[in-house]
Amino acid sequence: xxxxxxxxxxxxxxxxxxxxAASRGRVLFRDSAREGLVDxxxxxxxxxxxxxxxxxxxxxxPQEVVGRWLGADSGATGLAxxxxxxxxxxxxxxxxxSIGAAAIKGGAGAPQVIAYTTAWALFAFxxxxxxxxxxxxARLVWLRVAVSWPLPLLAALGAMLLGRP
Amino acid sequence: MSEAxxxxxxxxxxxxxxxxxxxxxxxxxxxVYWRDGxxxxxxxxxxxxxxxxxxxxxxxxxxxxxSFVAVLMPRDVVVRWVGAESGFLGxxxxxxxxxxxxxxxITIFPIASAFIAVGADVGATIAFVTSWTLLGxxxxxxxxxxxFGPDFVIWRSLVAIPLPILAGLLARWLVRALGKRWDxxx
Numbered sequence: 001x002x003x004x005x006x007x008x009x010x011x012x013x014x015x016x017x018x019x020x021a022a023s024r025g026r027v028l029f030r031d032s033a034r035e036g037l038v039d040x041x042x043x044x045x046x047x048x049x050x051x052x053x054x055x056x057x058x059x060x061x062p063q064e065v066v067g068r069w070l071g072a073d074s075g076a077t078g079l080a081x082x083x084x085x086x087x088x089x090x091x092x093x094x095x096x097x098s099i100g101a102a103a104i105k106g107g108a109g110a111p112q113v114i115a116y117t118t119a120w121a122l123f124a125f126x127x128x129x130x131x132x133x134x135x136x137x138a139r140l141v142w143l144r145v146a147v148s149w150p151l152p153l154l155a156a157l158g159a160m161l162l163g164r165p
Numbered sequence: 166m167s168e169a170x171x172x173x174x175x176x177x178x179x180x181x182x183x184x185x186x187x188x189x190x191x192x193x194x195x196x197v198y199w200r201d202g203x204x205x206x207x208x209x210x211x212x213x214x215x216x217x218x219x220x221x222x223x224x225x226x227x228x229x230x231x232s233f234v235a236v237l238m239p240r241d242v243v244v245r246w247v248g249a250e251s252g253f254l255g256x257x258x259x260x261x262x263x264x265x266x267x268x269x270x271i272t273i274f275p276i277a278s279a280f281i282a283v284g285a286d287v288g289a290t291i292a293f294v295t296s297w298t299l300l301g302x303x304x305x306x307x308x309x310x311x312x313f314g315p316d317f318v319i320w321r322s323l324v325a326i327p328l329p330i331l332a333g334l335l336a337r338w339l340v341r342a343l344g345k346r347w348d349x350x351x
Contacts (some may be wrong), residue, residue, distance in 0.1 A: 010226040010272065017233035028236055036232035039275065040225045046183055047224060051217040053190030055209040059197050101312035114321055117309075118328075121298045129186050135274035139347075140281065144291045147335035151295070151328045158324035 043134075050130040057090040057126070058098075070116060072109030082112045083152045086119025090127075096120035115156040122148045223272065231275035238283050247280070247289035256333035259289035263296025263329060273297045287340055292333030299325040 022029040069081050089096050100117045104110070123145065132141045198206040247255040266273060277294050281287070300322055309318050340347050 007223060007226075010223055010230070014226045014229045014233070017230060017237060020237055021233050024237070032232045032236045033229065036229035037225075039232065040228040043224060043228070044221075047220065048217055049183065049187055049190055051220065052210065052213040053186065053193065055213040056190060056193035056197050059201065059205070059209060060193055097309055097312040104313070104317075110317075114324065117321070118299065118325065122295070126186055126189075130183060131274050134183065136278050137281065140287060140290065143287060143336055143339060144294060144332070147291065147332050147339055148295065151299075151332060154328060154331070155299075155321070155324050158327075159320070162320065162324060 046130050046134055050126060054090045054095060054126065058095045068106070070103050070108035070112040072107065072112070074109065074112060078109065078112045079115050079153060079156050082116040082156075083119040083149075086116045086121075086152065087123035087125060089116075089120045089124055096124065111156040111159040114159045115152040118155040119152040122151060227272035227275055230272070231279045234276060235279040235282055238279070240283050243280065244284045247285045247293075249286045251286060251289060253334075255286060255289045256292045256330055256337075259285070259293040259333065260296040260300075260329040263293045263298075264300045266293075266297050266301065273301075286337070288333040288337030291336040292329045295332040296329035299328055 018029065018033070021032055069085070070078055074081070086096065089099060096117055100113045100120075103116065104113050128141070128145070132144075194206070197209065245251070247259050251258070263273075266276065273294060277290050280293065281290050285293075305318055305322065309321075313321075
């Protein structure tokens with residue numbers, strides 16, 4: 001249901017922009033629509049590799065080991081491992097969350113899991129290489145990585161200050 | 166319109182970063198086949214191919230949105246709201262935009278590139294991407310909620326609220342510290 005909602009929302013925005021573009025002139029509309037289509041076609045091999053590849057990489061991850069390393073009493077080492085593990089977890093919508101949720105069930109500490117999912121959201125190497133470097137200017141990507149490394153630690157710290165939900 | 170034409174980065178369909186991932190993926194697929202057998206190999210393949218087909222329409226919509234945004238977004242508005250002179254407020258606006266922007270990385274990165282092309286500030290753009298990454302409602306609702314439950318998601322989101330703003334400010338500071346070396350790369 002929510003997935004469908006995102007689709008509908010995206011296409012509504014695209015349609016509204018298309019109408020505005022068309023009202024500004026046919027050439028402008030045709031050129032920008034064609035540019036969008038060309039971008040789409042060029043992205044297809046990456047998407048195939050990213051989506052299909054994520055499943056195989058996830059299948060090789062030892063989930064119970066992850067849970068043990070991120071234990072509630074693992075302290076600063078646990079946080080560091082969580083950050084590194086998050087960055088090394090492949091991108092894709094499900095993997096980081098499923099490992100994080102499995103880790104919590106396996107006795108991992110909540111701040112460690114927050115650090116893990118935050119690091120994964122920010123740095124997942126596969127998303128970084130496939131999507132971000134493929135689409136955005138490279139130096140902008142590396143600038144983002146350079147300024148983002150403290151964020152998982154700050155998230156974990158904030159989680160400790162706020163206490164458990 | 167007297168504005169300079171917008172320079173968009175030509176997009177290659179295959180390059181070294183994709184090649185690197187391709188090697189990792191094929192390696193992982195071979196290990197899965199060899200270790201877990203053909204049935205498991207095909208199960209993962211069919212699941213992921215379904216997912217692939219499912220996201221294609223989203224990707225197309227995102228590419229169209231990005232290319233329309235690039236031609237329609239009035240450059241002076243972008244510069245005023247999230248340009249180099251937009252200050253702290255520009256970073257806050259960009260962070261809010263990241264929260265409400267729908268879709269996945271395929272949506273957000275083309276749109277962020279379009280923003281940069283029409284004159285958005287690097288700090289604001291990084292705040293936008295970071296905010297989408299950590300606070301985007303689409304991902305939180307669709308993927309995080311089912312795994313963690315609402316309490317955890319709300320708690321994690323509260324903790325993450327200041328982070329995009331911080332990333333944007335740090336990025337601005339770093340660009341300023343790099344000075345000429347950053348400009349030289351443009």
